Amino acid sequence: MSYGYNPYAQPGGAPPPGAFPPQQQQQQSPAYQWFAMVDRDRSGKINAEELQAALINGRGEKFSSHACKLMISMFDNDASGSIDVYEFEKLYNYINQWLQVFKTYDQDSSGHIEEGELTQAFTQMGFRFTPEFINFLVKKSDPNTHKEVSVDQFIVLCVQIQRFTEAFRQRDTQQNGTITIGFEDFLSVAIGCSY
Amino acid sequence: MSADFLKDIFKQLDKDGSGFISADELQEALSNGSWSAFNPETIRLMIGMFDRDKRGHVSYENFGALWNYVTDWQKCFRNYDLDNSNSIDRQELQTALTSFGYKLSAELLDTLIKKFDRIGAGHVLFDDFIQCCIVLQTLTTAFKAHDKDMKGVITIDYEQFLDMVFSLTI
Numbered sequence: 001m002s003y004g005y006n007p008y009a010q011p012g013g014a015p016p017p018g019a020f021p022p023q024q025q026q027q028q029s030p031a032y033q034w035f036a037m038v039d040r041d042r043s044g045k046i047n048a049e050e051l052q053a054a055l056i057n058g059r060g061e062k063f064s065s066h067a068c069k070l071m072i073s074m075f076d077n078d079a080s081g082s083i084d085v086y087e088f089e090k091l092y093n094y095i096n097q098w099l100q101v102f103k104t105y106d107q108d109s110s111g112h113i114e115e116g117e118l119t120q121a122f123t124q125m126g127f128r129f130t131p132e133f134i135n136f137l138v139k140k141s142d143p144n145t146h147k148e149v150s151v152d153q154f155i156v157l158c159v160q161i162q163r164f165t166e167a168f169r170q171r172d173t174q175q176n177g178t179i180t181i182g183f184e185d186f187l188s189v190a191i192g193c194s195y
Numbered sequence: 196m197s198a199d200f201l202k203d204i205f206k207q208l209d210k211d212g213s214g215f216i217s218a219d220e221l222q223e224a225l226s227n228g229s230w231s232a233f234n235p236e237t238i239r240l241m242i243g244m245f246d247r248d249k250r251g252h253v254s255y256e257n258f259g260a261l262w263n264y265v266t267d268w269q270k271c272f273r274n275y276d277l278d279n280s281n282s283i284d285r286q287e288l289q290t291a292l293t294s295f296g297y298k299l300s301a302e303l304l305d306t307l308i309k310k311f312d313r314i315g316a317g318h319v320l321f322d323d324f325i326q327c328c329i330v331l332q333t334l335t336t337a338f339k340a341h342d343k344d345m346k347g348v349i350t351i352d353y354e355q356f357l358d359m360v361f362s363l364t365i
Contacts, residue, residue, distance in 0.1 A: 133354050140361065143249060164360050168353055180350040183338055188303055190334050190360040191310055 031092040035085045045082035048072045057111025057151050067152035070159060071095065098158045101125055102151055112148040121154075127161065163193040196259070205258050215252035216261075218242050225265065227322040228281035234313060234322035240329050241265070268325050284318040288327075297331065307331075333363045 038054040039046050048068040055063040074094070075087040083091065101124055103109075105117035113121065115138050122129055129137075139146045141153040149157070167189045171179040181189075208216050208224045218238050225233040245253045245261040253261050275291040276283055283291065285308055292299060299307075311319050311327040319327060337359040341349040351359070 130354060133357065136358065137361070143251060160361070161357070164357055165353075168356050172353075178350055178352045179356065180348060181356075183335075183342075183347045184300060184303055186338055186349075186359075187299075187331070187334055188306060190363070191330065192306055194360065194363065 029089070031089040032085060034092065035088045043082075045080075045084050046072075046088060047082040055152070058106075058109045059111055061111070061150070063152035064156075067156050070156055074159065095155060098125075098155055099151070102154050106151070111151040113154070114148050118149055118154075125158070127165075160194065164189070167193050196262070201259050201262065202255075204262065205255050213252075215250075215254055216242075216258060217252045221253075225322070227320040229314070229320055231314060231320075234320075234326055237322045237326040237329075240326065268328075269321070272321050272324055280318075282316070282318040282320050283324050288319065288324075291324075292331070295328070295331075330363050334359070337362050 035046065038050050040050055040053070048065060048071075051072060052063055052065055052068040055068070057063070071091055072081065072083055075091045076083050077087065101121050102113065104124070105113045105121050115134060118138065119129070119131070119134050122134070137157060138149055141149045141157065168179060171181060171185075205216070208220050210220055210223070211217075218235070221242065222233045222235060222238045225238075227233050241261065241264065242251060242253060244264070245257045247254070247257055271291075272283070275287050275294075277287055277290075278284075285304060288308065289299075289304055292304075307327055308317065308319065311323040311330075313323055314320070338349060341351055341355070341359075
Protein backbone atom coordinates (compact mmCIF):
# COMPACT_ATOMS: atom_id res chain seq x y z
CA MET A 1 0.00 0.00 0.00
CA SER A 2 1.24 3.52 -0.18
CA TYR A 3 3.71 3.02 2.55
CA GLY A 4 5.59 5.70 0.70
CA TYR A 5 8.93 4.22 -0.13
CA ASN A 6 10.13 0.82 -1.17
CA PRO A 7 8.48 -1.59 1.23
CA TYR A 8 4.97 -2.33 0.20
CA ALA A 9 3.74 -1.35 -3.18
CA GLN A 10 5.76 -3.72 -5.31
CA PRO A 11 3.05 -5.54 -7.14
CA GLY A 12 5.35 -7.59 -9.31
CA GLY A 13 5.53 -5.54 -12.45
CA ALA A 14 3.49 -2.77 -14.01
CA PRO A 15 0.31 -3.47 -15.95
CA PRO A 16 0.67 -3.77 -19.72
CA PRO A 17 0.63 -0.41 -21.45
CA GLY A 18 -2.83 0.74 -22.28
CA ALA A 19 -4.53 -1.77 -20.07
CA PHE A 20 -5.86 0.97 -17.87
CA PRO A 21 -6.77 3.99 -19.91
CA PRO A 22 -5.89 7.03 -17.86
CA GLN A 23 -8.74 9.17 -19.14
CA GLN A 24 -11.09 8.23 -16.32
CA GLN A 25 -10.55 10.46 -13.37
CA GLN A 26 -11.24 7.84 -10.72
CA GLN A 27 -8.66 5.41 -12.01
CA GLN A 28 -5.91 7.89 -11.30
CA SER A 29 -6.32 7.68 -7.56
CA PRO A 30 -3.58 5.61 -5.93
CA ALA A 31 -6.09 3.04 -4.74
CA TYR A 32 -7.37 2.41 -8.28
CA GLN A 33 -3.90 2.15 -9.74
CA TRP A 34 -2.91 -0.20 -7.00
CA PHE A 35 -5.97 -2.35 -7.49
CA ALA A 36 -5.23 -2.68 -11.20
CA MET A 37 -1.76 -3.98 -10.47
CA VAL A 38 -2.84 -6.40 -7.78
CA ASP A 39 -5.72 -7.88 -9.78
CA ARG A 40 -3.44 -10.14 -11.81
CA ASP A 41 -6.11 -12.26 -13.43
CA ARG A 42 -8.09 -9.13 -14.35
CA SER A 43 -11.20 -10.54 -12.75
CA GLY A 44 -12.20 -7.18 -11.34
CA LYS A 45 -11.88 -8.66 -7.87
CA ILE A 46 -8.90 -9.36 -5.70
CA ASN A 47 -8.62 -12.17 -3.20
CA ALA A 48 -6.26 -12.81 -0.30
CA GLU A 49 -3.71 -14.60 -2.51
CA GLU A 50 -3.50 -11.75 -4.97
CA LEU A 51 -3.13 -9.32 -2.12
CA GLN A 52 -0.43 -11.44 -0.54
CA ALA A 53 1.49 -11.68 -3.81
CA ALA A 54 1.59 -7.90 -3.93
CA LEU A 55 2.66 -7.08 -0.41
CA ILE A 56 6.25 -7.26 0.71
CA ASN A 57 7.79 -5.62 3.74
CA GLY A 58 11.17 -3.89 3.81
CA ARG A 59 13.03 -7.15 4.34
CA GLY A 60 11.53 -8.84 1.33
CA GLU A 61 9.20 -10.95 3.45
CA LYS A 62 5.66 -11.63 2.30
CA PHE A 63 2.73 -10.52 4.41
CA SER A 64 1.22 -13.43 6.32
CA SER A 65 -1.79 -15.07 4.72
CA HIS A 66 -3.55 -14.47 8.04
CA ALA A 67 -3.12 -10.71 7.66
CA CYS A 68 -4.19 -10.75 4.02
CA LYS A 69 -7.32 -12.78 4.75
CA LEU A 70 -8.18 -10.46 7.60
CA MET A 71 -7.81 -7.39 5.40
CA ILE A 72 -10.00 -8.85 2.67
CA SER A 73 -12.62 -10.05 5.15
CA MET A 74 -13.03 -6.59 6.64
CA PHE A 75 -14.53 -5.17 3.48
CA ASP A 76 -15.80 -8.32 1.83
CA ASN A 77 -19.46 -7.60 2.43
CA ASP A 78 -20.86 -10.52 0.47
CA ALA A 79 -18.41 -12.98 2.08
CA SER A 80 -17.15 -14.09 -1.33
CA GLY A 81 -13.50 -14.06 -0.26
CA SER A 82 -12.67 -11.27 -2.66
CA ILE A 83 -13.31 -7.55 -2.95
CA ASP A 84 -14.02 -5.25 -5.85
CA VAL A 85 -12.37 -1.94 -6.53
CA TYR A 86 -14.85 0.07 -4.45
CA GLU A 87 -14.38 -2.16 -1.44
CA PHE A 88 -10.66 -2.07 -2.07
CA GLU A 89 -10.58 1.70 -1.93
CA LYS A 90 -12.11 1.59 1.54
CA LEU A 91 -9.61 -1.04 2.62
CA TYR A 92 -6.80 1.01 1.13
CA ASN A 93 -7.76 4.14 3.01
CA TYR A 94 -8.34 2.24 6.21
CA ILE A 95 -5.01 0.45 6.14
CA ASN A 96 -3.19 3.61 5.19
CA GLN A 97 -4.27 5.23 8.42
CA TRP A 98 -2.47 2.55 10.39
CA LEU A 99 0.49 2.55 8.04
CA GLN A 100 1.04 6.29 8.43
CA VAL A 101 1.47 5.72 12.14
CA PHE A 102 3.68 2.68 11.65
CA LYS A 103 5.87 4.51 9.16
CA THR A 104 6.61 7.26 11.65
CA TYR A 105 8.23 4.75 13.94
CA ASP A 106 9.84 2.47 11.39
CA GLN A 107 12.95 4.66 10.99
CA ASP A 108 14.90 2.31 8.74
CA SER A 109 11.83 1.32 6.64
CA SER A 110 12.46 -2.29 7.46
CA GLY A 111 8.79 -3.01 8.00
CA HIS A 112 9.45 -3.83 11.65
CA ILE A 113 9.18 -1.81 14.83
CA GLU A 114 10.37 -2.54 18.34
CA GLU A 115 8.53 -2.56 21.62
CA GLY A 116 9.25 1.06 22.61
CA GLU A 117 8.14 2.27 19.20
CA LEU A 118 5.01 0.18 19.33
CA THR A 119 4.15 1.85 22.64
CA GLN A 120 4.55 5.27 21.04
CA ALA A 121 2.53 4.22 18.01
CA PHE A 122 -0.38 3.07 20.18
CA THR A 123 -0.20 6.27 22.21
CA GLN A 124 -0.40 8.28 19.01
CA MET A 125 -3.49 6.31 18.06
CA GLY A 126 -5.09 7.08 21.41
CA PHE A 127 -4.54 3.77 23.17
CA ARG A 128 -2.90 3.70 26.55
CA PHE A 129 -1.62 0.29 27.51
CA THR A 130 0.60 -0.84 30.35
CA PRO A 131 4.14 -1.96 29.47
CA GLU A 132 3.13 -5.50 30.45
CA PHE A 133 0.37 -5.59 27.89
CA ILE A 134 2.56 -4.18 25.12
CA ASN A 135 5.17 -6.78 25.99
CA PHE A 136 2.51 -9.48 25.79
CA LEU A 137 1.52 -8.28 22.31
CA VAL A 138 5.12 -8.23 21.10
CA LYS A 139 5.73 -11.74 22.37
CA LYS A 140 2.58 -12.97 20.66
CA SER A 141 3.48 -11.22 17.43
CA ASP A 142 7.09 -12.33 17.35
CA PRO A 143 7.20 -15.82 18.82
CA ASN A 144 10.81 -16.39 17.78
CA THR A 145 12.78 -13.45 19.13
CA HIS A 146 10.13 -11.56 21.16
CA LYS A 147 11.59 -8.30 19.96
CA GLU A 148 9.74 -6.68 17.12
CA VAL A 149 6.45 -6.45 15.29
CA SER A 150 6.22 -6.67 11.52
CA VAL A 151 4.00 -4.31 9.59
CA ASP A 152 1.44 -6.98 8.65
CA GLN A 153 1.27 -8.15 12.24
CA PHE A 154 0.83 -4.52 13.26
CA ILE A 155 -2.19 -4.21 10.98
CA VAL A 156 -3.68 -7.40 12.46
CA LEU A 157 -3.10 -6.04 15.97
CA CYS A 158 -4.72 -2.70 15.18
CA VAL A 159 -7.78 -4.27 13.61
CA GLN A 160 -8.26 -6.70 16.48
CA ILE A 161 -7.69 -4.09 19.17
CA GLN A 162 -10.15 -1.76 17.52
CA ARG A 163 -12.83 -4.45 17.30
CA PHE A 164 -12.39 -5.60 20.87
CA THR A 165 -12.24 -2.03 22.16
CA GLU A 166 -15.53 -1.29 20.44
CA ALA A 167 -17.08 -4.41 21.96
CA PHE A 168 -15.79 -3.36 25.37
CA ARG A 169 -17.13 0.19 25.05
CA GLN A 170 -20.59 -1.07 24.20
CA ARG A 171 -20.63 -3.02 27.44
CA ASP A 172 -18.98 -0.37 29.59
CA THR A 173 -22.28 1.38 30.14
CA GLN A 174 -21.09 3.41 33.14
CA GLN A 175 -17.91 4.35 31.31
CA ASN A 176 -15.73 3.51 34.26
CA GLY A 177 -13.41 1.23 32.39
CA THR A 178 -14.84 -2.01 33.69
CA ILE A 179 -17.48 -4.36 32.39
CA THR A 180 -19.54 -7.09 33.95
CA ILE A 181 -19.94 -9.85 31.44
CA GLY A 182 -21.52 -13.29 31.43
CA PHE A 183 -19.83 -16.41 30.12
CA GLU A 184 -21.83 -16.76 26.96
CA ASP A 185 -21.55 -13.09 26.00
CA PHE A 186 -17.83 -13.29 26.65
CA LEU A 187 -17.50 -16.29 24.31
CA SER A 188 -19.57 -14.57 21.64
CA VAL A 189 -17.39 -11.47 21.68
CA ALA A 190 -14.10 -13.33 21.86
CA ILE A 191 -15.02 -15.66 19.02
CA GLY A 192 -17.14 -13.29 16.98
CA CYS A 193 -14.66 -10.38 16.91
CA SER A 194 -11.49 -12.38 16.46
CA TYR A 195 -10.28 -13.53 13.15
CA MET B 196 2.50 -47.10 21.97
CA SER B 197 6.01 -48.53 21.70
CA ALA B 198 9.05 -46.26 21.54
CA ASP B 199 10.14 -47.85 18.26
CA PHE B 200 6.79 -47.22 16.65
CA LEU B 201 6.87 -43.61 17.76
CA LYS B 202 10.42 -43.19 16.47
CA ASP B 203 9.29 -44.51 13.09
CA ILE B 204 6.47 -42.04 12.86
CA PHE B 205 8.77 -39.22 13.91
CA LYS B 206 11.31 -40.14 11.22
CA GLN B 207 8.61 -40.30 8.57
CA LEU B 208 7.26 -36.90 9.52
CA ASP B 209 10.65 -35.23 9.87
CA LYS B 210 11.17 -34.92 6.13
CA ASP B 211 14.18 -32.61 6.28
CA GLY B 212 15.83 -34.67 9.02
CA SER B 213 16.22 -31.64 11.28
CA GLY B 214 15.33 -33.59 14.41
CA PHE B 215 12.23 -31.45 14.82
CA ILE B 216 8.71 -31.57 13.45
CA SER B 217 7.80 -28.24 11.92
CA ALA B 218 4.30 -26.93 11.36
CA ASP B 219 4.57 -27.73 7.65
CA GLU B 220 5.71 -31.28 8.34
CA LEU B 221 2.87 -31.88 10.76
CA GLN B 222 0.36 -30.34 8.38
CA GLU B 223 1.46 -32.68 5.61
CA ALA B 224 1.08 -35.70 7.84
CA LEU B 225 -2.43 -35.04 9.10
CA SER B 226 -5.67 -35.46 7.24
CA ASN B 227 -9.07 -33.96 7.92
CA GLY B 228 -10.86 -36.56 5.85
CA SER B 229 -11.25 -34.31 2.84
CA TRP B 230 -8.97 -33.16 0.04
CA SER B 231 -8.40 -29.78 1.64
CA ALA B 232 -5.19 -29.12 3.56
CA PHE B 233 -5.25 -29.55 7.31
CA ASN B 234 -6.25 -26.34 9.08
CA PRO B 235 -2.99 -24.38 9.59
CA GLU B 236 -4.45 -22.64 12.63
CA THR B 237 -5.09 -25.99 14.33
CA ILE B 238 -1.50 -26.98 13.51
CA ARG B 239 -0.23 -23.73 15.01
CA LEU B 240 -2.26 -24.23 18.18
CA MET B 241 -1.07 -27.82 18.59
CA ILE B 242 2.58 -27.06 17.86
CA GLY B 243 2.32 -24.22 20.38
CA MET B 244 1.19 -26.62 23.08
CA PHE B 245 4.12 -29.00 22.70
CA ASP B 246 6.81 -26.60 21.56
CA ARG B 247 8.86 -26.26 24.73
CA ASP B 248 11.56 -23.94 23.41
CA LYS B 249 9.04 -21.75 21.57
CA ARG B 250 10.66 -22.14 18.19
CA GLY B 251 7.61 -23.24 16.27
CA HIS B 252 8.58 -26.89 16.13
CA VAL B 253 8.39 -30.02 18.28
CA SER B 254 11.36 -32.13 19.35
CA TYR B 255 11.29 -35.91 19.60
CA GLU B 256 11.15 -35.55 23.37
CA ASN B 257 7.73 -33.88 23.19
CA PHE B 258 6.51 -35.63 20.09
CA GLY B 259 4.96 -38.56 21.97
CA ALA B 260 2.68 -36.22 23.87
CA LEU B 261 1.69 -34.42 20.69
CA TRP B 262 0.94 -37.70 18.91
CA ASN B 263 -1.19 -38.91 21.82
CA TYR B 264 -3.02 -35.63 21.77
CA VAL B 265 -3.86 -36.00 18.07
CA THR B 266 -5.02 -39.59 18.44
CA ASP B 267 -7.17 -38.65 21.44
CA TRP B 268 -8.89 -36.05 19.29
CA GLN B 269 -9.41 -38.62 16.58
CA LYS B 270 -11.18 -40.91 19.02
CA CYS B 271 -13.24 -38.06 20.35
CA PHE B 272 -14.20 -36.95 16.86
CA ARG B 273 -15.31 -40.45 15.88
CA ASN B 274 -17.39 -40.67 19.02
CA TYR B 275 -19.43 -37.63 18.10
CA ASP B 276 -19.55 -38.16 14.37
CA LEU B 277 -22.56 -40.39 14.85
CA ASP B 278 -23.42 -40.81 11.18
CA ASN B 279 -19.77 -41.45 10.21
CA SER B 280 -19.86 -38.61 7.74
CA ASN B 281 -16.31 -37.49 8.60
CA SER B 282 -17.77 -34.22 9.76
CA ILE B 283 -19.60 -32.88 12.78
CA ASP B 284 -22.92 -31.24 12.03
CA ARG B 285 -24.74 -28.77 14.23
CA GLN B 286 -26.59 -31.42 16.21
CA GLU B 287 -23.45 -33.49 16.73
CA LEU B 288 -21.52 -30.43 17.84
CA GLN B 289 -24.20 -29.61 20.36
CA THR B 290 -24.07 -33.15 21.72
CA ALA B 291 -20.28 -33.03 21.93
CA LEU B 292 -20.17 -29.65 23.68
CA THR B 293 -22.97 -30.59 26.07
CA SER B 294 -21.04 -33.68 27.07
CA PHE B 295 -17.97 -31.47 27.65
CA GLY B 296 -20.11 -29.50 30.10
CA TYR B 297 -21.10 -26.52 27.95
CA LYS B 298 -24.61 -25.17 27.90
CA LEU B 299 -24.59 -22.87 24.91
CA SER B 300 -27.42 -20.98 23.27
CA ALA B 301 -28.56 -21.70 19.73
CA GLU B 302 -27.06 -18.37 18.64
CA LEU B 303 -23.63 -19.21 19.97
CA LEU B 304 -23.78 -22.62 18.38
CA ASP B 305 -24.50 -20.91 15.07
CA THR B 306 -21.57 -18.56 15.64
CA LEU B 307 -19.29 -21.53 16.28
CA ILE B 308 -20.37 -23.36 13.14
CA LYS B 309 -20.01 -20.22 11.08
CA LYS B 310 -16.59 -19.47 12.52
CA PHE B 311 -15.03 -22.89 12.34
CA ASP B 312 -16.62 -24.31 9.23
CA ARG B 313 -13.83 -23.38 6.82
CA ILE B 314 -15.41 -24.86 3.73
CA GLY B 315 -18.80 -23.26 4.26
CA ALA B 316 -20.72 -26.51 4.26
CA GLY B 317 -22.59 -26.01 7.52
CA HIS B 318 -20.59 -28.60 9.42
CA VAL B 319 -17.07 -28.89 10.79
CA LEU B 320 -14.30 -31.25 9.74
CA PHE B 321 -11.85 -32.97 12.09
CA ASP B 322 -9.24 -30.20 12.05
CA ASP B 323 -11.82 -27.45 12.50
CA PHE B 324 -13.46 -29.37 15.32
CA ILE B 325 -10.13 -29.47 17.19
CA GLN B 326 -9.66 -25.75 16.67
CA CYS B 327 -13.16 -25.03 17.90
CA CYS B 328 -12.64 -27.09 21.05
CA ILE B 329 -9.20 -25.64 21.83
CA VAL B 330 -10.54 -22.12 21.42
CA LEU B 331 -13.47 -22.84 23.73
CA GLN B 332 -11.15 -24.46 26.26
CA THR B 333 -8.73 -21.53 26.23
CA LEU B 334 -11.48 -18.97 26.67
CA THR B 335 -13.21 -20.99 29.37
CA THR B 336 -9.98 -21.29 31.34
CA ALA B 337 -9.41 -17.54 31.03
CA PHE B 338 -12.98 -16.81 32.16
CA LYS B 339 -12.91 -19.20 35.10
CA ALA B 340 -9.73 -17.62 36.41
CA HIS B 341 -11.77 -14.46 37.02
CA ASP B 342 -15.02 -16.15 38.05
CA LYS B 343 -14.03 -16.74 41.67
CA ASP B 344 -17.56 -17.23 42.98
CA MET B 345 -18.51 -19.45 40.00
CA LYS B 346 -21.57 -17.43 39.09
CA GLY B 347 -20.82 -17.31 35.41
CA VAL B 348 -20.49 -13.53 35.48
CA ILE B 349 -17.24 -11.60 35.86
CA THR B 350 -16.25 -7.96 36.24
CA ILE B 351 -13.06 -7.07 34.44
CA ASP B 352 -11.24 -3.96 33.30
CA TYR B 353 -10.20 -3.07 29.76
CA GLU B 354 -6.76 -4.63 29.75
CA GLN B 355 -7.93 -7.77 31.49
CA PHE B 356 -10.55 -8.09 28.81
CA LEU B 357 -8.01 -7.64 26.01
CA ASP B 358 -5.63 -10.08 27.68
CA MET B 359 -8.37 -12.71 27.72
CA VAL B 360 -9.61 -12.28 24.19
CA PHE B 361 -6.08 -12.05 22.83
CA SER B 362 -5.11 -15.31 24.47
CA LEU B 363 -6.21 -17.08 21.32
CA THR B 364 -6.02 -14.55 18.52
CA ILE B 365 -3.13 -13.11 16.55
